[in-house]
Amino acid sequence: MPVLSPLKYRLSLLRDVLFGDQEIIGEVLVCHQNKLSGKSVQVSWQRDGKYIVGSIFMDGQKFMTQALSAKEFVEMVNDTIYAAYDIPPKYIKKLGSDYYFRPSQEEFEKLNNQAVKKAVFNFSGTMQKIPAVA
Amino acid sequence: MGEYADVKRKKILRMLEWLKTQSGFSVDNGGDHQWVIRHIAWKRPFPISFKHEVMNKFILKELVGKIVATGVCTKEQFDEHLK
Numbered sequence: 001m002p003v004l005s006p007l008k009y010r011l012s013l014l015r016d017v018l019f020g021d022q023e024i025i026g027e028v029l030v031c032h033q034n035k036l037s038g039k040s041v042q043v044s045w046q047r048d049g050k051y052i053v054g055s056i057f058m059d060g061q062k063f064m065t066q067a068l069s070a071k072e073f074v075e076m077v078n079d080t081i082y083a084a085y086d087i088p089p090k091y092i093k094k095l096g097s098d099y100y101f102r103p104s105q106e107e108f109e110k111l112n113n114q115a116v117k118k119a120v121f122n123f124s125g126t127m128q129k130i131p132a133v134a
Numbered sequence: 135m136g137e138y139a140d141v142k143r144k145k146i147l148r149m150l151e152w153l154k155t156q157s158g159f160s161v162d163n164g165g166d167h168q169w170v171i172r173h174i175a176w177k178r179p180f181p182i183s184f185k186h187e188v189m190n191k192f193i194l195k196e197l198v199g200k201i202v203a204t205g206v207c208t209k210e211q212f213d214e215h216l217k
Contacts, residue, residue, distance in 0.1 A: 001160075001162050003147065003150045003151060003154060003161045003162065003163070003169060004163050005147060005184075006143070006167070006184045006185070009163045009184075012163075013166070046192075048190055048191070048192060049140075051186075051190050053190045053192045053193065055196075059178070060177075061177060061178045062196070063178075063180065063181060064182075064192065064193040064196050065181075065183055065193070066183055066186065066189070066190045066193060067185075068186065072185075076167070076183060076185065079165040079166050079167055079168060079181075079183070080165065080168065080181050080183070082164070082165045083164035083165035083168035083170050083179070083181035084170075084178050084179055084180070084181050085178070086164065086170075086179070087165075089165070089166060092165070092166075
């Protein structure tokens with residue numbers, strides 16, 4: 001399988017949305033949610049030039065990401081986690097808000113404040129447990 | 135911090151094309167903006183973002199450390215593929 005350039009990958013995602021199989025299988029969705037359930041996430045970040053560079057500690061593993069703004073940083077942390085846990089894009093949209101890591105308001109303000117050069121925080125404690133399937 | 139500087143995305147892509155030919159490694163795309171590097175000895179893959187024109191040096195340093203630790207190449211050999 002080729003490693004796609006950013007443009008080709010974005011086009012392939014768009015093609016999947018327009019013409020691909022977008023069926024969501026409930027059991028598969030629950031399986032993907034289970035990968036993230038109950039996991040605590042700690043993020044340490046620092047400013048480096050125009051970038052915010054973050055280290056994500058989850059499940060004994062370390063991942064890293066970068067962003068240009070606080071809002072983008074939160075998006076990129078989540079995108080990195082979904083990629084690390086092999087969650088396909090069509091399922092990412094269906095995971096639900098319980099599976100989207102968010103910093104507290106205070107932590108987000110630090111990310112936005114150029115005077116703060118680095119910090120460590122937990123993303124919303126832990127992921128939610130899976131509700132019982134009816 | 136060491137000797138690394140931020141590296142342009144196209145150089146990273148070229149390095150990944152080499153890396154995926156190495157024993158135990160595979161590379162594909164994931165998430166919305168990630169290249170996902172896998173190695174058979176790693177519990178989880180290591181995603182790297184391609185959203186920006188350059189990859190930050192801190193992320194590059196972490197990536198180099200992980201790849202060199204697998205024994206597939208030395209740091210100097212890795213650096214050759216970033217030129």
